[in-house]
Amino acid sequence: MEQEIKLRMLDKREIKKLLETDILVDLKGKAAKNVLLSATYYDTADQLLAKNQLAYRVRKEGRKWIGTLKGYGSYQGGVHARKEWNMEQKDDQPRLSVFTEARLSSELLALDGKELQPLFSVETKRTIKELILSDGSKVELALDFGIIRGRGKEELIQEIEIELIEGSIIELVGLASYLAEKWNLVPEKRSKFSRGLDLV
Numbered sequence: 716m717e718q719e720i721k722l723r724m725l726d727k728r729e730i731k732k733l734l735e736t737d738i739l740v741d742l743k744g745k746a747a748k749n750v751l752l753s754a755t756y757y758d759t760a761d762q763l764l765a766k767n768q769l770a771y772r773v774r775k776e777g778r779k780w781i782g783t784l785k786g787y788g789s790y791q792g793g794v795h796a797r798k799e800w801n802m803e804q805k806d807d808q809p810r811l812s813v814f815t816e817a818r819l820s821s822e823l824l825a826l827d828g829k830e831l832q833p834l835f836s837v838e839t840k841r842t843i844k845e846l847i848l849s850d851g852s853k854v855e856l857a858l859d860f861g862i863i864r865g866r867g868k869e870e871l872i873q874e875i876e877i878e879l880i881e882g883s884i885i886e887l888v889g890l891a892s893y894l895a896e897k898w899n900l901v902p903e904k905r906s907k908f909s910r911g912l913d914l915v
Contacts, residue, residue, distance in 0.1 A: 852882025
């Protein structure tokens with residue numbers, strides 16, 4: 716189960732200062748790294764995946780292609796929670812059949828990418844920093860800048876994602892609340908998928 720908090724940044728110029736926030740500097744963890752992400756989201760013409768409350772994308776992460784299937788999940792107390800399955804694949808072609816652990820219905824598995832159509836694309840420059848919080852909880856903080864494109868329309872991405880890797884959701888909420896108050900960040904209720912759907 717993926718659990719994360721999304722915060723929208725109102726001023727991109729504050730990003731360097733945010734990375735140097737005392738709490739982020741003081742916490743243990745891995746050094747920040749940058750990665751370019753290029754994703755395409757898919758569904759059938761009759762929206763079979765959406766009808767089953769599933770979102771599917773194929774994304775290039777550095778030199779790797781990763782297929783991801785997500786359930787719609789929930790949004791409570793600022794926390795997005797949903798099931799997620801990730802599978803590395805050899806190229807950018809959509810293949811639902813690789814998600815054997817997701818226990819997809821035979822109807823969905825039969826598609827095997829042949830009838831899937833691109834909905835919209837997402838291009839993102841991401842800065843990732845893994846942190847160990849005071850109680851030992853592990854979180855991944857991701858700073859995302861990019862753009863969502865669909866049917867000739869565009870929407871900018873300027874947000875922070877803080878995902879719980881291991882430990883207490885309370886600590887995750889505490890870190891997000893601190894950063895939001897200090898840097899005037901706004902909770903983002905919509906996922907990139909839902910924002911893309913709004914375009915198409």
